[in-house]
Amino acid sequence: MQARDIAVQVPTVALGDSIAHAIQVMALGRLPGLIVIDGEQRPRTVLPGTQVLRLAVPPAYQDDPALTRAVDEAHADVFWHELRDRTVGDCLGAHPPRPTVVKASATLLELATLMARQRSPLVAVVDDTGLLAGAITLDRLLSALALARPDEG
């Protein structure tokens, strides 16, 4: 079985989309993460759900747990309001992480090792030209693996 056999179409976001929109896309689509694409439909990065959440945390707090603890409850409840109109691109910075991608011909073993190594429950599938062809979620991969159990031959 290859990546193309289990890939599905998922909603994506662009670098210019607001953080609020990105979270909305992920929540409404019940996705385990988000694929961020550029203007040519190429994946710029693939963010696991926790890293999408990280985008919503104001940068001053992201790497400073001690400062986070010092914030009073009233402000902590509305921390994401501080982001105002910041976009996905603003929060990712100039050097976003490389996208977690596979070619459509990748095997399930390749997919599984990539997801495990990158700690990403979402992988973008690209065609030979590098354009987004679909996505594979952790659920989708696990289902495919379960269906292909050798003892059920």
Add this chain to the structure above:
Amino acid sequence: MSAVVALAIFVVAFFFIATERVDKVKVVLVAAGLMTVLGLTSGAEIFFSEHEGIDWNVIFLLLGMMVVVGVIKGTGLFEYLAIWAAKRSRGRPYRLLVMLMGITAVASPFLDNVTTIMLVAPVTVVVCNRLRIPAQPYLIAEVLASNIGGAATLIGDPPNIIIGSRAGLTFNDFLMHMTPIVVLVFVTFVVLSRWIFRKSFSYDERYVDEVMALDERKAITDPRLLVRCLVVLGLIIIGFSLHSVLHVEPSIVALIGAGVMLLVTNVEVGDVLKEVEWGVLVFFMGLFVMVAGLGHTGVIENIGTWAADSIGDNYFAAATSLVFGSAVLGAFFDNIPYTATMAPIVEGMAEGADPQTADALWWSFALGADFGGNGTAVAASANVVAIGIAARTGHPISFWQFTRYGIGITVLSTLMAWVYVALRYFS
């Protein structure tokens, strides 16, 4: 011919480092590799000679202190102090500015400047956001204070570590010779900052309550960890200052301190090692090999001879050139590669002088290189880090906004350093 090739490789590499067109670690690795493959260094000797290769004293001193700082970062001490300062100031901008500058200037001699800024800047942004005031003046003032404070000790600023190792200057030497002028410069900066940042001192008292709502006590979750960290840090500093008694190199003290710190705090070693800036360490190694290439092919010796011939017996002129020259060059290039390159040249200049005059040349060099770090937005790593934090948190600082303040402080501090050198060593 080999000297020309070595110089060409060095100049091209320095260009890419200065312009940041390519990752500087890649640049030094390629340049160091070329130097070695082309036979421009002493071959495998680069791993064993501190003067003709990698100065491991510098590398391991940095590594040890990075581990120590990696543990201290997790204690919440700096967040506590910065929030406490903000609350004590009750939102009054000048008082807030002075207290934040004070924290960074006092921390910088013992921790590296980048770490100090990374710990204090986020709190500054949060406080400024709550007061609805721009954070830029505060962040700039903190960086300038950090670069000034870092000049005070052997471990406060990477140029000092390089100079200390090359010249055989101890932690106490730095305390006796650098700290007095650093204190003077810092006090002057604090006084002048009331005027320098005068346009940024308006605020609305209605928002002060939001600052007062921050609870600094929650920043520290493990007071025992904090106490242990401070005790170990204190012991490390005592170890540095007892160099003349114990004859243990600073790098060894830092490594032992790092080991003790890991042992007594029981933190996850893997977590702490993630805090080590391995890229910086590799950058230093490559840089040393690049400079070793210049030394091996005679470039450094030729420049040193030329410099020695030019100054003759006029060491005050040499000291003056070092203070101002280093400040100017250190301001436009990263002051770390500048110091690594110049250190062997200064060594050559100091060779013919009596020990006291030779030391005066080293102090002139250190003061110029350290204070030059404030000159522009790219002159020191702390400046770059602060500008990055400012951009990410929605308070962007442009190159010129930083440089406008930085150049003024660099001119002031360099002039004060020159007067200090003249009065203390040449009068």
